[in-house]
Amino acid sequence: MTMTDMNACDQLVAEFEAVIKKPKKSSTGVYYTGVDLGTACIVLAVMDENYQPAAGAYRYADVVKDGMVVDYIGAIQIVKELKAELEEKLETELLYAAAAIPPGTGDLDGGAIKNVVLGAGFELTNVLDEPTAANQVLQIQNGAVVDIGGGTTGISIVKDGEVARVVDDATGGTHLTLVTAGAYKISFQEAELYKRDQKNHQELIGVLKPVVEKIATIITTQTSGFEIDGLYLVGGTACLTGIEGIIEAKTKIKTYKPLNPMFVTPLGIALSCTDEIM
Numbered sequence: 001m002t003m004t005d006m007n008a009c010d011q012l013v014a015e016f017e018a019v020i021k022k023p024k025k026s027s028t029g030v031y032y033t034g035v036d037l038g039t040a041c042i043v044l045a046v047m048d049e050n051y052q053p054a055a056g057a058y059r060y061a062d063v064v065k066d067g068m069v070v071d072y073i074g075a076i077q078i079v080k081e082l083k084a085e086l087e088e089k090l091e092t093e094l095l096y097a098a099a100a101i102p103p104g105t106g107d108l109d110g111g112a113i114k115n116v117v118l119g120a121g122f123e124l125t126n127v128l129d130e131p132t133a134a135n136q137v138l139q140i141q142n143g144a145v146v147d148i149g150g151g152t153t154g155i156s157i158v159k160d161g162e163v164a165r166v167v168d169d170a171t172g173g174t175h176l177t178l179v180t181a182g183a184y185k186i187s188f189q190e191a192e193l194y195k196r197d198q199k200n201h202q203e204l205i206g207v208l209k210p211v212v213e214k215i216a217t218i219i220t221t222q223t224s225g226f227e228i229d230g231l232y233l234v235g236g237t238a239c240l241t242g243i244e245g246i247i248e249a250k251t252k253i254k255t256y257k258p259l260n261p262m263f264v265t266p267l268g269i270a271l272s273c274t275d276e277i278m
Helices: 003-021 072-090 112-119 130-138 173-184 188-196 198-223 243-251 261-271
Strands: 032-037 041-047 053-060 096-101 123-129 143-148 153-159 162-169 231-234
Touching: 003 053, 003 130, 003 261, 032 072, 032 112, 032 261, 041 072, 041 261, 053 072, 053 261, 072 112, 096 112, 096 130, 096 261, 112 123, 123 130, 130 143, 130 153, 130 162, 130 231, 130 261, 143 198, 153 198, 162 198, 173 188, 173 198, 188 198, 198 243, 231 243, 231 261
Parallel strands: 032 096, 096 123, 143 231
Antiparallel strands: 032 041, 041 053, 143 153, 153 162
16 A cells, blocks of 8 residues: 555545535435444444445444443434434435444354444444454555554454454553543543543653553564554544554554544445445
8 A cells, every 4th residue: 555545545534524514415315324333432424326425423422342332222322313413414314334343243242233223223234344344445455454442453454455364452542541540540531531632642642652552562463474564543542643653663564544543444334335235
């Protein structure tokens, strides 16, 4: 992958950020939705019939823990509300949705994420793992997509455009929040809000460096034995300013980060949505 491809990814993210503010109606009324049930944030990304961003909405929530749905009713409720909000803006019903799960949680999850999407009133057309979904946007040929979420870090190793290995480790944004809470002697909720505010990132990066280095060590272990041209960071936790520098220094692998890493996976999920019901 070259930096021009990163430009294509950044362009798509920028277009998506624009339609969150001002949705674009499709002339045909056909829409494909990606539902990203994150540990810290739930995102709905809507594409038109040409798979161009049409609308989007997101909400911070704690209905998922370490990739598992812990508040089933709450999750359905939020997805329903976001769906209704987007339907009102687009003046149509959103029928089709795809979803994603952290790598390796398919059996453990027991279809909870599928059931949340169905429970919110969508027809489910696809379920894939999160880093693989992100690569629908990144389009890397040889490298590793590192999806640093709230509860877990998912790594998808891509060789010649095909996924060669997918792994998940239970280290993510939650650990950064816990360290922030401890360092500043504040509650978990306060620490989460403090960490989310970009104004605090320069000061926080020093405090959080050991946890980021732990994530880098996980990446090194999991990518060992593979030829990795680059690491591509996505997920809400990757929004931490400077995280890519620490990971690159520790792994010795060139590390790239899109403009807004939080939206890459939901856009990839939406790109994987069709009108063929599972």
